[in-house]
Amino acid sequence: MDQASPQFELVAQSPGHPNGTDYDVVSYFPWTLEDYQSFSECRNMDWSNPNVVGMWHGVVKKWIGVAAVCGRNNRQSVIRFVRTSPRNPLQLLHQAEIVTGPTEAVGIRCICWSFDPKTFAPLVVLGGMSGNIIVYSPETRSIFSVLRGHGGRITSLNSHPRNPHIIASTSRDKTARLWCLDLPAEMKISSTDPEANRLGPMFGSPLTGGEKEGLGPGRCFAVTIGGHSDGHNATVLHASFHPEVNILATSGVDHCIKMWSFDLPPPPTAPEAVLVNLVRPIFSTKFLHHAMVSCIHWLSPSLLVSQSAQSQTAEQEPFPAKLVVWKWLAYQTYKNVVTSGYEYVKDSLNATDSRKK
Template sequence: MRTYQLVHRLVLPSDLETAPGVLQAFPWTCESISNLFDGKHRAQKESWDTVIAEYGGAVAVGRDKRANIVFPDEPSKTPKAFISPINSEIIEKTQVAWALRTNHPLDPLLVVTHNRCIFVWDVGRQSLIGFLRGHGGLITSIAVHPCSPNIFATTSADFTTRVYNLDILPQSPYPPHPRWRPWPGPSAASAAQGFDTLADQGSGIGRRIVLLAGGIYGGHLWDVLGAAFHPRLPLIATCGADRYVKFWRCVPGQSMIREDKPIFSAKLSAARIFSIAWLSDDLLMIHCGMAYAPSPDNPNSRASQDPNSEEESPLHYEKTVPARIVVFRWLGLQRFFPDGWTNDAIQHVRGISTDSQQSNSYTIISSLVLNPPNPPRHGEQQEWISNLGQQNHPRLIFAYPDPALRTVELTEMVTLQVPEELEGVTRDIKRLRLESAASATSASDQGLVHISILGAEKLWKNRVLSAAAVTNAGDILVLDSRGNLWGMRRVHDK
């Protein structure tokens, strides 16, 4: 067991009593300047250290159409706040992410989403410098390129993922569309999931450069929930509610590209996949949710009711597959990116139909079960929350809405074994399918470390956790649905 001590509590302003939230700790350190933008700004190391001294302990909180930047370790620092200028009654997660521009690496930016739109906020000047029209559905996550933080992607419930470049300006106005008979003038519409409409893309800085479309040709068929850029190759991985993981070509540039066929697509879970991250060139980790099914044996289940009855009772669910963290290896890396490949070669990378529909070029490395801390109450369908999609800390923190915390190191996940029931299977076949792993009866949670919070029993009573993060210093931050940000520091291990 790992013991932490509550060291601070911040109360964030909000117009709602309860609202979902997102946490994003400042992702860079003093050493990061050597890797950002291919080391272009190494000569500015001294100025970069000044930026880290200013923002190294900052945390961005997205909640209730606003973004707050707070400094938990330095209460004397004045918090910064951005409030969306768009009024909307829709309650959604206000996504936030840190970003930089290539020619202005010393000016941290915050990308904020609200009401399907994207705002770029200059943190130092506290001014809005960019507005971009986003998706046709709610935005579910933001992923920033780990080495080129001027590139970021947003995923959405409209089945698409869209990639933006903060170094260039929005294209405005668009050239007129061709005339389509019998209409006398140019059309103002565009193809489904396209982006060549007559409306402006936005204002200020930033331009949409890639659209990864959903659909029957290989794209996602349900909400896209997470994305992750490959740190070295022009690739982006996406995951979603359709239980698929997909890899796409992603060539940042000034011209707009539309992709509808990924080079890898596989169903890797029995339930939704919330987030994904690259661990190495061909090793990835995904966070899968719990799979539910109606219980026919329960007297309250609709499946057990008289079909002629007009009365309906609440549908009772029981878990059939627990949540999991899965590490898998992509076996097709060398086929698409052989040794000695060049950036120009990515233009010719194309997969076959099995690659874009249901690829077999993967193998499961390890699988970790995430059991709920307590037996769920009747009708409860709560999911674990993780910081896997943040891509900035090797420690994974898992928070359960009914307050409970677990942690695991990424390096430990790679060394975990597949459940014992599957050992014989892995000897006989080269590729282990996740469907087999999901159907295993093992409920082992080896590798997870339970976290004990000193003095938290009374403080957390009747609270619901909505986000968790780990700072560069290793402290744990937890946000509850009432807008309280809790900071915890490690004390000792048992």
């Protein structure tokens, strides 16, 4: 029997770095020429203006096919930008070494792309061992901003599908945080829960004692409260934005999957913003997986896929790693409430009362 022909062919391989860099994560520029049509919520963008659309097309043509490759060496974190194309499978555009934190916290373990909503200039958001989030500009080859607030290692980063300047981060501190990259660093931030201010990052506390929240643009505007009866009780491993409405799905070491509803932040011109503590999810389950849920993604407005690792304890047989595709049955009801507001709720209650009669 003839051996089956391979489905893939290795066409290029990155040369090694002289300082012994280990690469951990890679992410391609994610947008196409027509993706601007999904950015209708982006602030101050008149997509009916051909000049604005032309500016977007210019950015995409320059960066499409470019991958950001991140790793670490003995001294600091490293990021490479490479272009892949049929003619030149691996073209190194540039490389930068980035200080992400103390020497013992070197390493970039998660990455996502964003952009400056004023210019569409691409931004690469980096997170890792230090707990700091670094926003790097490949256009200027410099740090755009540094975001601080998490109390532990960053485990995932994702950008909002309709507002890519909004970022979700998850962490070992049992929280997920939502950041807006166009809020000025000097904007005053107040918390919705004064008690949380005394309890640390796990409970949505802003930094205290004169500590800076970061450098450059970008502020945190919402935190899912960890360690709470309704929040994650262990490391949050992954988060995913809903494709149509403002819902964030999270998964974690506690075997749980949760969904959180949130509001968009105020405009950059507002005098202040509120750091909202998201205390109660709109959905929560721990019955889909018997081990830590390492990632979750939306496949459609009501369909999700989640993955768990193998679980093994001394007292029981191991549970194998599992990939689950499942449906959120309450999505249409939630959407009706969001779009129709209290009128929908009132009609539903009236219908319930009439059935009781």
